Amino acid sequence: MKYCSLDNDAGTLYFYFLDLEAGQVAGMMEYPAHLLLDAQGAIFGCRIDLDDEVILSQLELALDGPYNWLDGQYGHLYIRMADEEPAEVVDLDETAVLDLDAGDLVVGVELMLPEEWRTPERLARLAPLLVPFDDEPVAGEGPVVFGPPAIVDEAAAEEAVPPELAAIPPEQWRSGFVALVGKPNVGKSTLLNALLGEKVAIVSPRPQTTRVPVRGILTRPGEQIIFIDTPGIHEPDHRLGKLMVELAERTLPNADVICFMVDISQPPSKLDRMIAQQVQRARGHKLLVLNKVDQKPRQPGADYLPAYRELGEWDMEIAISAYRRLGLAALLSEISARLPAGPPLYPLDQITDQNEQQLAAEFVREKALFYLQQEVPHAIAIEVEEWIEKETATYIRMTINVEKESQKGILIGAGGGMLKKIGSAARSSIERMLGRPVFLDLWVKVRPNWRDDPSALGWLGYRAKNFL
Ligand SMILES: Nc1nc2c(ncn2[C@@H]2O[C@H](COP(=O)(O)OP(=O)(O)OP(=O)(O)O)[C@@H](O)[C@H]2O)c(=O)[nH]1
Numbered sequence: 001m002k003y004c005s006l007d008n009d010a011g012t013l014y015f016y017f018l019d020l021e022a023g024q025v026a027g028m029m030e031y032p033a034h035l036l037l038d039a040q041g042a043i044f045g046c047r048i049d050l051d052d053e054v055i056l057s058q059l060e061l062a063l064d065g066p067y068n069w070l071d072g073q074y075g076h077l078y079i080r081m082a083d084e085e086p087a088e089v090v091d092l093d094e095t096a097v098l099d100l101d102a103g104d105l106v107v108g109v110e111l112m113l114p115e116e117w118r119t120p121e122r123l124a125r126l127a128p129l130l131v132p133f134d135d136e137p138v139a140g141e142g143p144v145v146f147g148p149p150a151i152v153d154e155a156a157a158e159e160a161v162p163p164e165l166a167a168i169p170p171e172q173w174r175s176g177f178v179a180l181v182g183k184p185n186v187g188k189s190t191l192l193n194a195l196l197g198e199k200v201a202i203v204s205p206r207p208q209t210t211r212v213p214v215r216g217i218l219t220r221p222g223e224q225i226i227f228i229d230t231p232g233i234h235e236p237d238h239r240l241g242k243l244m245v246e247l248a249e250r251t252l253p254n255a256d257v258i259c260f261m262v263d264i265s266q267p268p269s270k271l272d273r274m275i276a277q278q279v280q281r282a283r284g285h286k287l288l289v290l291n292k293v294d295q296k297p298r299q300p301g302a303d304y305l306p307a308y309r310e311l312g313e314w315d316m317e318i319a320i321s322a323y324r325r326l327g328l329a330a331l332l333s334e335i336s337a338r339l340p341a342g343p344p345l346y347p348l349d350q351i352t353d354q355n356e357q358q359l360a361a362e363f364v365r366e367k368a369l370f371y372l373q374q375e376v377p378h379a380i381a382i383e384v385e386e387w388i389e390k391e392t393a394t395y396i397r398m399t400i401n402v403e404k405e406s407q408k409g410i411l412i413g414a415g416g417g418m419l420k421k422i423g424s425a426a427r428s429s430i431e432r433m434l435g436r437p438v439f440l441d442l443w444v445k446v447r448p449n450w451r452d453d454p455s456a457l458g459w460l461g462y463r464a465k466n467f468l
Pocket residue numbers: 182183184185186187188189190191202203204205206207208209210211230231232233291292293294295320321322323324
């Protein structure tokens with residue numbers, strides 16, 4: 001836990017897991033909560049009873065504290081000031097709210113605390129982390145007001161282009177394309193989402209998550225940066241892989257700035273060397289982006305920076321953690337300084353080139369990548385068959401294509417359990433995106449060998465011309 005804060009008017013106790021800035025909370029989930037009390041009756045933490053809609057990777061920050069832990073058997077998340085057994089566990093009548101950022105990470109917890117629990121004695125154990133509650137937060141200065149989740153405001157936000165942007169004449173703008181390239185799994189999609197503050201690209205711990213280029217558009221006064229998150233460049237072993245690599249490579253010639261992303265916690269590999277050479281041949285400005293600085297080097301004490309530097313000539317090198325949002329302002333200002341003059345290329349309020357249906361299908365693939373092992377999630381392609389806006393919910397029917405009967409069995413799982421798990425996690429992400437309830441109907445079909453079948457790739461939308 002990084003801070004806590006008490007809003008006495010609302011009767012809410014906040015636990016924060018990182019330095020939040022206003023507007024960073026994009027979604028919420030609610031779960032039963034309990035207070036953990038010591039022998040003096042002081043609160044030293046809480047227990048939140050999760051279900052399997054919350055997936056482990058969402059809890060990375062919440063579990064970062066030295067005494068926080070997840071009892072996986074029961075889904076109990078403990079947020080604690082010390083490693084001690086509670087003298088008493090008190091049920092709270094109101095559910096706790098988990099605050100999620102745009103990447104679906106749990107960044108804070110809100111507990112509705114009845115007045116008798118808001119006394120200095122009850123809060124004494126939290127005092128070292130307690131900062132004053134501030135309803136006019138200053139960016140970077142600690143606690144924020146957790147306003148309504150972003151989805152509530154989405155419709156209004158979509159309509160309104162801030163007048164200060166609309167008033168800037170086209171000749172005063174700068175705009176350009178910024179390619180995020182690198183081998184699989186270095187954090188390109190995580191960086192895109194972090195820079196935009198919205199989830200437009202799915203992320204998973206498995207390589208080759210991104211299949212086609214995804215554009216994310218960042219518009220600030222006088223400048224529009226169009227980021228292109230590319231599939232990780234790798235040695236392909238089927239037609240889909242070849243297309244992924246081709247699409248990634250084709251973004252290089254037209255990019256004004258190329259961010260060559262590497263994982264600084266590991267030494268450069270053959271793939272890093274090969275991609276660096278391709279980047280060197282491109283005309284755009286070349287930034288060496290060293291991601292995952294938060295992670296310890298693979299060999300204790302090793303410094304891989306000189307080896308990465310040697311891979312080419314770089315305009316600039318920048319160390320970041322996309323995951324922890326470190327170094328992003330510096331990266332943005334380096335990109336910004338290299339943008340050519342030119343009018344905005346996309347509408348000022350557009351943030352991605354993907355529509356809601358494509359994103360919804362990607363959320364299903366993301367959850368499959370998370371829950372399924374080995375090759376199965378890579379053999380998945382998703383089609384949206386039906387999308388109907390009903391009065392109380394959006395009805396969505398999707399088909400999940402796999403390549404083999406055995407994969408179908410694994411995807412469905414015993415008693416349908418796996419499909420249910422994937423569906424329920426995906427539904428919750430889609431609901432957050434749409435800001436309304438969703439009924440998600442998932443079907444599974446076997447399409448033998450679709451990743452090597454040109455016509456199947458075509459009708460599944462994996463065609464080069466769709467992305468040029
Ligand atoms: N520790 C740490 N992990 C990170 C960081 N950035 C990304 N990751 C993790 O690295 C994994 C891969 O991230 P992605 O953003 O999917 O990587 P990618 O480069 O887009 O991957 P492909 O789609 O395979 O090309 C995920 O588990 C991320 O959570 C970081 O700064 N620090």
